[in-house]
């Protein structure tokens with residue numbers, strides 16, 4: 124559940140698989156992510172979920188045995204509660220915001236949004252897999268990850284993989300923090316709510332900076348202005364977390380990705396990974412590694 128939209132996905136794992144689900148980040152064993160439904164804040168959430176789960180043949184073999192669901196939510200606790208209740212009444216065991224499995228190197232980690240944490244978990248795990256494929260002994264290589272999530276909010280977060288630091292000699296996925304700003308739709312809503320003579324308008328990612336009417340000028344501010352925020356936050360967070368932008372593995376996710384692509388591309392000549400389902404993938408990984416303890 125995001126701030127504006129929510130979606131329900133079915134995630135399959137095939138052990139040892141590195142198959143790329145279309146548009147999805149192919150994190151450890153995630154072989155497919157199928158979006159079953161998406162809906163807005165005002166829709167009847169429990170009903171949409173119930174309808175999606177009832178779809179014919181949707182869940183493959185998952186109809187048999189134990190039914191496990193997990194929820195990432197940054198929306199209201201009331202929305203979350205209604206969803207958990209409905210899934211429970213349909214016979215699902217529900218894990219609500221299971222531990223993302225990150226070492227949180229920020230003040231007050233308990234206030235950090237679950238979407239930020241799951242996206243970072245998926246990105247770091249994917250980076251780890253990529254690195255171990257590229258170098259036989261990747262232990263000495265640094266893995267620095269930046270996650271850009273453009274939606275209702277814009278978040279730009281930094282993370283690193285710390286090898287061999289954990290008590291068991293394994294790797295630690297470390298969340299270093301980042302920035303929270305407004306997405307393009309929020310910018311548009313905010314300015315028309317505060318500007319007495321400004322009528323509501325639709326945002327568009329492909330507009331010039333030079334608007335020749337009020338609405339064009341507003342679109343320019345929301346879209347071109349948003350790109351500026353993305354560029355500046357990507358550069359700033361990378362510089363402060365990693366000392367530069369080179370060698371950083373960058374992931375872009377969120378419903379407003381189209382508004383952020385050009386700025387991310389300009390900032391990182393090494394390119395970036397367009398990963399629409401990063402939060403779902405991270406949630407699935409979190410629940411899998413937590414095993415039955417979170418269910």
Ligand SMILES: Nc1ncnc2c1ncn2[C@@H]1O[C@H](COP(=O)(O)OP(=O)(O)OP(=O)(O)O)[C@@H](O)[C@H]1O
Nearest residue numbers: 125126127128274275276306307308309377378379
């Ligand atoms: N075609 C589009 N036209 C205009 N805005 C769009 C379009 N597609 C996405 N957006 C923007 O994306 C936002 C929704 O993004 P997303 O689907 O990631 O929602 P969300 O998950 O609720 O957001 P968040 O992750 O910040 O909670 C909208 O508020 C709007 O700003």
Ligand SMILES: CC(C)(CO)[C@@H](O)C(=O)NCCC(=O)O
Nearest residue numbers: 197234235236237238239276303
């Ligand atoms: C920042 C948002 C709104 C992004 O969806 C969400 O992750 C959230 O509500 N976070 C709580 C505050 C924090 O992440 O520090």
